[in-house]
Amino acid sequence: MWIPVKLRVFPALALAWALAGASTAAWSQAAGATTAPVNAAIAFDFVQDRQILFPITVNGRPAEAWLDSGASATVIDTAFARKLGLKLKGRVRARGVADPIGGVRLAHADLDVAHLQLNDRPVAVMDLSAVSRVVQRPVQVILGREVFDEAVVEVDFAQRTIAFQPNRGFRPPPGAPLGLVRSGDLRSFVIAIAGAPVEAVFDLGNAGGLLVDRDFAQGRGLLAGRVSTQLAVGADGARESAVTSLDRVEVAGVVLNGVPTAAVQGLASHAQANVGLAILRRYHLTIDFAGDRMWLRPDADAATQAFRKNRAGLAVTPQQGRYLRVTHVALGSPAQAAGWKVGELIRSIDGQAIDPGYPASALSRWTFGPPGQVVALTLADGSRRLLSLAEYY
The missing domain is CATH 2.30.42.10 (PDZ domain)
Incomplete structure (x- = not known):
């Protein structure tokens, strides 16, 4: 049996990998002990306004982690894993948005995320140098779903802080939550596009606005306007996709217009769409995976903030x-x-x-x-x- 794991890095990378001979339950049971986190906010670096980056330790060694709610497991760069002396185990079958990725291996590591200790966790080890070349800084760790399963995660973009709160004793913020639905190993929620409800993956690892499955987009007439192309670079290399701008995209009660939208052939999820940071940064986020819920509290100007677009081509x-x-x-x-x-x-x-x-x-x-x-x-x-x-x- 295979364990699918999806990762989306920069600016749009989808990685689905599977480990033969294990079940999802076995994968979860392989995780070591967890120490409850301290409910304290730490600062994060919003790299190029496209990725959430903050300090963690791996096997006691300081590292930088990129936060990705759309990754079903943590990924460690091959070169950094070598420095850590991680013992590489079985090979992992992996593919990106369209192409396979070779050389992915299984390992175990102790992760310390703002005093949230995740011991002896299975991680994927793979070459992230292609992503590093794009952002021009080392990409050491992609921190995936484990941290969201173990704690309530609060992201304050206005203050550039992130907090990890214990699930037990968590006090919900004011307002009604949005329901999170299990979409494979990911979490999705309902948005609306042109008035029609659409299931969309909640993805803090997607640096863009909206991703939609290309067949779905064509069937809904979403590519009827001006359509161009863009290049996404990830661990599986570079890949061209269609890009357009959509109006009447409703997220948590806020209607957004001019949303940059990439149409990806064979989007690597069970949902038809994927909501990324260009949208989510307009909200104060409280994310409770254990409770299958989250709170998106919009900024006062959430509906009027202009989306950043490449106007050179x-x-x-x-x-x-x-x-x-x-x-x-x-x-x-x-x-x-x-x-x-x-x-x-x-x-x-x-x-x-x-x-x-x-x-x-x-x-x-x-x-x-x-x-x-x-x-x-x-x-x-x-x-x-x-x-x-x-x-x-």
């Missing part, structure tokens, strides 16, 4: 600490109209040279400028091009 990856390599040119975008090609190298933006600090700098957000803004891009050969930003999906 270029996807770029830092290279050699001084260039940006074009990895994708979006269909129907200003970049495509201007003749940009994959593989071209950019050395400066509006006269500012690319340097190793680019990924964490304000300069890295140049593609999200307002429509009509003109950006001057200097290529590696010294030639200069002007690119006018525009809405194209």
